[in-house]
Amino acid sequence: MSSSSKTIRRLEVVSPVPADIDIANSVDPFPIAAIAEDLNLGSKHYDLYGKYKAKVLLSVLDELQGSEDGYYVVVGGISPTPLGEGKSTTTVGLCQALGAFLDKKVITCLRQPSQGPTFGIKGGAAGAANNLLAAAIDTRIFHEASQSDKALFNRLCPPNKEGKRTFANVMFRRLQKLGISKTNPDELTPDEVKRFVRLDIDPDSITWRRVMDVNDRFLRKITVGQGPEEKGMIRETGFDISVASEIMAVLALTTSLAEMRERLGRMVIGNSNAGEPITADDLGVGGALTVLMKDAINPTLMQTLEGTPVLVHAGPFANIAHGNSSIVADKIALKLVGKGGFVVTEAGFGSDIGTEKFMNIKCRYSGLVPQCAIIVATIRALKMHGGGPEVVAGKPLDRAYITENVALVEAGCVNLSRHISNTKAYGVNVVVAINKFATDTDAEMNAVRTAALAAGAFDAVVCTHHAHGGKGAVDLGTAVQRACESQSQTLNFLYPLDFGIKEKIEAIAKSYGASGVEYSEQAEKQIKMYTKQGFSGLPICMAKTQYSFSHIPSQKGAPSGFVLPIRDVRASIGAGFIYPLVGTMSTMPGLSTRPCFFDIDIDIATGKVLGLS
Amino acid sequence: MSSSSKTIRRLEVVSPVPADIDIANSVDPFPIAAIAEDLNLGSKHYDLYGKYKAKVLLSVLDELQGSEDGYYVVVGGISPTPLGEGKSTTTVGLCQALGAFLDKKVITCLRQPSQGPTFGIKGGAAGAANNLLAAAIDTRIFHEASQSDKALFNRLCPPNKEGKRTFANVMFRRLQKLGISKTNPDELTPDEVKRFVRLDIDPDSITWRRVMDVNDRFLRKITVGQGPEEKGMIRETGFDISVASEIMAVLALTTSLAEMRERLGRMVIGNSNAGEPITADDLGVGGALTVLMKDAINPTLMQTLEGTPVLVHAGPFANIAHGNSSIVADKIALKLVGKGGFVVTEAGFGSDIGTEKFMNIKCRYSGLVPQCAIIVATIRALKMHGGGPEVVAGKPLDRAYITENVALVEAGCVNLSRHISNTKAYGVNVVVAINKFATDTDAEMNAVRTAALAAGAFDAVVCTHHAHGGKGAVDLGTAVQRACESQSQTLNFLYPLDFGIKEKIEAIAKSYGASGVEYSEQAEKQIKMYTKQGFSGLPICMAKTQYSFSHIPSQKGAPSGFVLPIRDVRASIGAGFIYPLVGTMSTMPGLSTRPCFFDIDIDIATGKVLGLS
Structure with missing residues (x-):
């Protein structure tokens, strides 16, 4: 199948998979003007920021007001290990499959990373x-x-x-x-x-x-x-x-x-x-x-390694905020891909947080309705939920995670199943993307597929985009296409806005598996105050760990019967949500003894950045 | 005379002079790519940032290494009133005259303004x-x-x-x-x-x-x-x-x-x-x-209202730092205008500080030699130096400043004369620019011209660029051209680097008219420490008020015989200077009861910024 886009590039697949930075450096990006042209954007529709980035002007939205939207796909995940299960790579891989292999118009919508850890100047x-x-x-x-x-x-x-x-x-x-x-x-x-x-x-x-x-x-x-x-x-x-x-x-x-x-x-x-x-x-x-x-409101157009377009825009926290990229980027993207095209947007953290806030906060404000929700799962994380030993960043993985253990995977699927049924309740088709690692076996992956379908997933597909680029996500792309095409346009919110603050919190807590909610004195005081001030009609943005459905990160699988403690309740009135704090949330990270800046330098001869990984 | 540049625009002169923002809004800027083309810059030489700004890449300097530099002109001023005497407007007006009326290649080099007061995102x-x-x-x-x-x-x-x-x-x-x-x-x-x-x-x-x-x-x-x-x-x-x-x-x-x-x-x-x-x-x-x-090192190309090119780059403080725009911008500009062209760069504060640091710090590090130094003077400031009443920002000007008083002007010229002789000592031709206000009289301006020539100025010229644009600075442009053409290439520093820290401070203090220098205990301690640490070979960056040659802002004219007190001595080793503190320097301004942000808003329909003045 060949693509009608002019800016598509097929990557050579190399084994073993090189370091991210080496893959990135192996490719000369297309001029961003060419990517824009492929989307029918002329120079009046964007401002260039260097040769490889452009700000798409919001006025595009007015111009395209009459055109139809494309399909809207959100990517969430199961409760992750501290290593992350590949939501972002799946989002990108899926778009590369749709754009470079399945000949679809597609735009990826991503959050902007924070400078703190990455050394760009953001936010x-x-x-x-x-x-x-x-x-x-x-x-x-x-x-x-x-x-x-x-x-x-x-x-x-x-x-x-x-x-x-x-x-x-x-x-x-x-x-x-x-x-x-x-x-x-x-x-x-x-x-x-x-x-x-x-x-x-x-x-x-x-x-x-x-x-x-x-x-x-x-x-x-x-x-x-x-x-x-x-x-x-x-x-x-x-x-x-x-x-x-x-x-x-x-x-x-x-x-x-x-x-x-x-x-x-x-x-x-x-x-x-x-x-x-x-x-x-x-x-x-x-x-x-x-x-x-006023300039920050224009989303930034970039590209994937295979030349498909990406809009990078906004990067709110996923706990004290809603952790999704911007509404305006998604809206522009939906018009630009048009009818039959695809916009794939990522929701931060596990689906219990990211997808829940995507539906109940972001879609509530945007009026947009997704046709398909993806849940990314890894054998590694499912084994952890099945009772595998603790996974710690920076330490070698336990043997359990790199040798076949179907029983452990099957036990862990309770986590996936709850994410599926919770997500399905919004009225979307759920596709499970099994992000395959080299040590995962067919028997393990079959177990996931069986459990996913049993829990009501529309499909469950193995993908190898990390090793193979878009080619590794073609099956996922086909499944997503079918899911979108078979879906009617409804979105059932988890709670109506006219619920009281506590009712809304309790509706969300129930979706976590909680049997009840316990409020601190401070939380009670704040709820009373916000209600009195007239803010009780806002949606709720739970600040909870993503490592468990409950408030206790070590409770893996699908815990239930616990009482969710609300320590405090705060509000972002301008953004438009109340955020209850379940436990302590750090809003300012620290530097380690040896931060990555030790490795970062500039190659004086070429101007290239050294020390990225 | 017609210009060979394609991006020259003649402004209609309107009387009375409209507000700055109205003048700015009356003009559609040229696309910055057209300004760049006029400088023989191709798209590989710069990165666009929107349609009206571009970052000129440092690699241009390597490419033009063999070409000859243009003339290098620095703009300083007499000791100002708190209202400012128009160094920036003179810098821009002169360049508009040279580029749009005298058919010269010209580039203006300016510092980047700070966001604090201006609401851009800078630094x-x-x-x-x-x-x-x-x-x-x-x-x-x-x-x-x-x-x-x-x-x-x-x-x-x-x-x-x-x-x-x-x-x-x-x-x-x-x-x-x-x-x-x-x-x-x-x-x-x-x-x-x-x-x-x-x-x-x-x-x-x-x-x-x-x-x-x-x-x-x-x-x-x-x-x-x-x-x-x-x-x-x-x-x-x-x-x-x-x-x-x-x-x-x-x-x-x-x-x-x-x-x-x-x-x-x-x-x-x-x-x-x-x-x-x-x-x-x-x-x-x-x-x-x-x-x-790494991106900040590339100067930003912009344009004047009459379409002449401007490089905006870096904005160091003028007291605890040296208050000049960047060396790389000046270097690139000198190559781009080439032989016979002009680069006009502004030095912050009065000449005793700005021009002194331009010569002894900036030119010392760049190796560049200016041919002409401009000193901007106003009748208002000269009257103040002659004994006129205090000038306070935000309060109406005293009658003395808006009615003819030649004697007051003549008395104040001692300030101008010392700036002239100090600047001349560097080996450059000094041109005095008399920035004319509507109430200034011919007799007053003649008095300034007479005093300036007597003090050794190459020329003294009245200019009306604020009211008339480049046309109002044509005489100044002609004088600057003659000054540059008649100048041999030397720069006599005020002090050699191998002087001790105290010797260097004392050489500068002498140029202020001081009879001696007094060091606090803390200053003595710091001088000893920096000397012991091997930093005594750095140039000196005096942190002194610009409102007087002395350390006391109210001492107008040309004070002498005072002892300059050094309160503390600090160092910017990476930047490459020692900075003695003469009095207290604020490095963090505050907001007033009614900051200008009350007026700033956005016109939702057009996206234009409202409330600028």
Whole structure:
């Protein structure tokens, strides 16, 4: 079969499989303009960033409004080992199969990796916007503490050349919230002036932290404001890694520039002393945040090794956020591939988290309906779920994982089966992708296929894309095509939005196998507060380990009957979800004794980066 | 006269002069590829970043190695008022005159503005690199505190698959510094292992701070490491604004990728407890920093309103760093304009600081020799130096500044005269650019011209580029051309590098009019330390106010006989200079009660940024 695309490349299959970096370096990428042309994108539809990257402009969406969408496929996985089971490689391999071997229009949608571990510069705009808001918070508290109502008002609404005071546009948002409909600052009563100028932020209520795109553990908890000019207004706070910023989640969940402006403006940074939520627009900074994000909203077009197109966009955390790439990238991709084409998007973590949030948060906001959900499984992880010894990153695998043991695999399939039935409940066809390693045997893989079909999977297919590129995922591609074509268009959410916060949490907990939910005092307090503030209609984004259906990473297989403890409940109002914390979530990684930067250098002669693996 | 360039645009002159943003919005920029083509740059010579920006690749320099340089012109100014006297507008206006009216090949070289006040995303790479190094410092101290020599060594040089330990390439830099020539880790003696693995950083000696590109005053002084996992290893430190990072100064002073790698590796972050300087390469991070900066080293090609080319590159602070745009941008520009063409580059602050550092630091490292130095003067600032009332930003100007007062101007010319004679001493022709405001009178401008010529200026010319674009700077362009053509190629430095640190400081202080220099105890201690560490051969970068020749901003005119106090002495070893602090320098600005972000928003319909001025 030959492809109609001009930018398709067939890779030579080499055995044993070379290192990733050597495979990558063996290929000269196509100019990204050629990849764009293949998608019928002209130079007015994108901005080049170098020769191999382009930002696809959001206006493409308006232009293609009338055209039909392609098939929408989401890739999740079983509960993984700490080594990862290959969701990203399966996503890419499947697209290479569809595009380079099955002659389909296809686009891969991926999250942007974080710089912390990878040394690219990513999330820069979100980080800059996050930190502008942080600076605005502390400085506002500082200025409110040292100035009278009148002085604040005079500075916030200074007279122009004609001596006339005016409100900045953004101030009308606060005025509206306060129920003040006056447009002339001079007409405000002293009480209205006071309410307008005093955000009266309760420092202890501030949930907005600063971010940095480096693994800097010493910033996890800090005290700021210790300079003499800050007059003793010290405060305990901390930094998260940039991708943990709510602004990254806003970027991923937004559907247009106008909607992003609204989401950024309504982000809540804490409460007033009276318990009212204080937003970015109360601080006057919503518009500026949008300006900082205006280029970031355009997805980045890149390519796979076999020349199929990829949109890389947004990279929200998969625990305290929803861990999916952006809605706008998926929307653009669905229009660009058109009817009969395929968009394959990855959902972070195991399906209990990634696919659940894909359906109940991302698709709820986008209105898109997937036709097929893939669950990636490995023999290794299934053996672990069947009772195999602990798998630890950096340590050699136990013998159990590299010699045949069908019974262990069969025992572990309870994990896969629950992921299948949970995912099937959304109304999609589920295809299991068995990501084959060299030591896996036919008997083991047959056991998985049997269990998957028994649990209701549409199909279960072995794939070898890691060794063979797209060619190794042709069977998966065919199965996905059949699954999409046989699927009607419905999406059954796990819970309706008008459930209370607790009801929604309990619906999700039930899907984990929990017999109940236990709330800490703090969680109860927060749920009451968010409900009172009118935020209970938001979807829920559980911050839970991906290593087990339960909150205890060591509970493998398909645990049930446990009580899920909710330690705390927080909210990303702008992004649009409430996130209960099940256990402790690290939002700032650290560096090891020998970080990978020791190996990274530049080849002065060629300018190539050395030390990648 | 008509221009041979294809991308020249003549602006319609409108009176009264519209707001900057309205002028900017009235023009559709040329595609940057057309600007590049005019400079004989093909698509292999640059990477596009959108349609109106391109990164010019450093390899252009190798390709043009054989061609002759154009004329090299630096723009400085008299000691300014807080309103600024128009160095940047004069730089741009002059280039528009040379390119659009005098038919010359010309390139403007400008510093990159900082995001803090401007809302672009700038200095991102330098900031990311700066903060990776900061994280590496604290984490290294943490790991050294909790591990034995042997455990550290095992982690730093782990056995590979064959069980053989190896050093990472960067480790050989530390081994060489320690005088250890062994290449097999297993051959190190326990004492050598100890010296190799223990940087033994003295926390109180750490000068490396974190950076952020936001005016966040609450980060000026902070305590880090307060999280429970950091086990009580708290430390006081702080954030500077990104452009204050030494890495920004390295970028500006580097001459090639290879040289940047060396400069980044030898940056000193503090001392060991034994008083030895600890470098980025000791921490193993020099190569990774270079990788983060590898795209940042390529200057950004942009354009003026009249279509002449501009290279925007690097934006180091003008006080604690040298405040000039990059050497590589100037070098590329000089080759691109070629013989008979012009490169005009701006030096930050008044000439006593900007031009002095341009000559003694930037040209010393680049080997380039300017033919002409411009000093921008305004009637307003000269009146202030002559004894006029204080000029305060945001307050209406006193009557003295908007009505004719020749005597006040004449009295103020002592400031201009000293800038002229100081600048002339470098061996360049000095052209005074009188930046005319609407209220300035002919008699006042004649007084300046007379004083300038008496002080030895090659010429003194009135210009009206702010109102008239390039057309308003044609006389200046002609004068600059004559100055360049009549100039022989020499540069007399103010001090030789083999002077001691104090001798060099005193040579600069003398040029300010000081009768002597007074060192604090701390300054004496630091000078001794840097001398002992072998760094006394570096040039000096004075951190002094630009508002006076002296250290006291209110001393206008040409003060003399004062004793210059040196409060502290610091060093940027990688960038390559020692910087004495004359008074207190803020390296992290704050936000006002009503920052400009209140006005900034996006026009949802057009995507245009609103609220710029």
